[in-house]
Amino acid sequence: MNQPELLLNNGLRMPQLGFGVFQIAAQDCAGVVKTALEAGYRLVDTAQTYCNEREVGRAIRESGLAREDIWVTTKIWVTEYGRGKTHKSLDASLERLGLEYVDMVLLHFPVPSVFERTIGAWQDLEEELTDGRVRAIGVCNFHTHHLERLMEACTIVPAVNQVELHPYLSQQPLMDFHRKHGIATQAWSPLGAVMLYDAAGVDKPVHLLEDRTICALAQRYGKSPAQIVLRWHVQRGVAVIPKSVHAERIRQNLDILDFALSDRDMELMNGLNRNMRGALDPDDVRVDTYATRMYEQ
Numbered sequence: 001m002n003q004p005e006l007l008l009n010n011g012l013r014m015p016q017l018g019f020g021v022f023q024i025a026a027q028d029c030a031g032v033v034k035t036a037l038e039a040g041y042r043l044v045d046t047a048q049t050y051c052n053e054r055e056v057g058r059a060i061r062e063s064g065l066a067r068e069d070i071w072v073t074t075k076i077w078v079t080e081y082g083r084g085k086t087h088k089s090l091d092a093s094l095e096r097l098g099l100e101y102v103d104m105v106l107l108h109f110p111v112p113s114v115f116e117r118t119i120g121a122w123q124d125l126e127e128e129l130t131d132g133r134v135r136a137i138g139v140c141n142f143h144t145h146h147l148e149r150l151m152e153a154c155t156i157v158p159a160v161n162q163v164e165l166h167p168y169l170s171q172q173p174l175m176d177f178h179r180k181h182g183i184a185t186q187a188w189s190p191l192g193a194v195m196l197y198d199a200a201g202v203d204k205p206v207h208l209l210e211d212r213t214i215c216a217l218a219q220r221y222g223k224s225p226a227q228i229v230l231r232w233h234v235q236r237g238v239a240v241i242p243k244s245v246h247a248e249r250i251r252q253n254l255d256i257l258d259f260a261l262s263d264r265d266m267e268l269m270n271g272l273n274r275n276m277r278g279a280l281d282p283d284d285v286r287v288d289t290y291a292t293r294m295y296e297q
Ligand SMILES: NC(=O)c1ccc[n+]([C@@H]2O[C@H](COP(=O)([O-])OP(=O)(O)OC[C@H]3O[C@@H](n4cnc5c(N)ncnc54)[C@H](OP(=O)(O)O)[C@@H]3O)[C@@H](O)[C@H]2O)c1
Pocket: 019, 020, 021, 022, 023, 045, 046, 108, 140, 141, 162, 163, 187, 188, 189, 190, 191, 192, 193, 194, 209, 224, 226, 227, 241, 242, 243, 244, 245, 246, 249, 250, 252, 253
């Protein structure tokens, strides 16, 4: 299958369609990742806090695919930030994955209250590039002002910023900033799985895939709502990492290359933006914000 790729600012080509493994239980993860690789995915997105790096690594080793044909991303958790500390944390991730290198390492969040630790972590990752254990480095959940602070203090511009991004949070201003600085945009919760609420309150979550406009487009194009949303991302030049534990959906989410949304329908989709963020605003993240759910150290 000829899949689209994004050219990163370090000259590497990253698959635009990837597979996310957040909230896939460790006991299921190897099987699900193998299904995804068999379906044709060539990028797997994990993180230290997903507690499934071991199973991701096992699925890759047992897939029969050449290591260089699979893009593996992991993420450093905020408690692991700081000069020197992040090197050690990457040692542990590589050991769990059972891999000699990862294609990309991302800082999972900025920590605005102690940003010097975020900078220390980034400086460690910059060194990892020269040590060859990492091919690309990037960040997640950075606002433009976090990127500006990082770029002022450091040498290497992130290759990727992975952020919450779906039709209800289209992130156009951030994407404009990315384009200006050569940073690729990768969408997490590309299908809007993160809990979204409007004025109706928390007892009534909003389900993006039930949106009337998206469902009408799905009917018109003969595709599922998820395929319409993923196609919108791809046509905007955004990389996606949808997660599913169901083989049929895993295949469906990759099967979006045989149609295109018209310019008019892209505009229609762009018009759905409500700046509706499901996750915590990155400006409010502190080291102790989330109960740390890490592997045993
Ligand atoms: N950097 C960060 O801070 C961050 C944060 C969150 C997530 N992520 C990454 O982004 C990835 C994706 O985000 P996400 O898992 O939050 O959300 P998502 O991919 O937008 O959506 C996943 C949800 O949609 C369902 N789904 C998948 N395909 C579907 C389809 N074709 N039709 C209907 N429903 C479908 C899945 O259910 P089933 O599994 O039951 O099919 C699951 O409930 C994660 O796995 C992770 O790798 C990163």
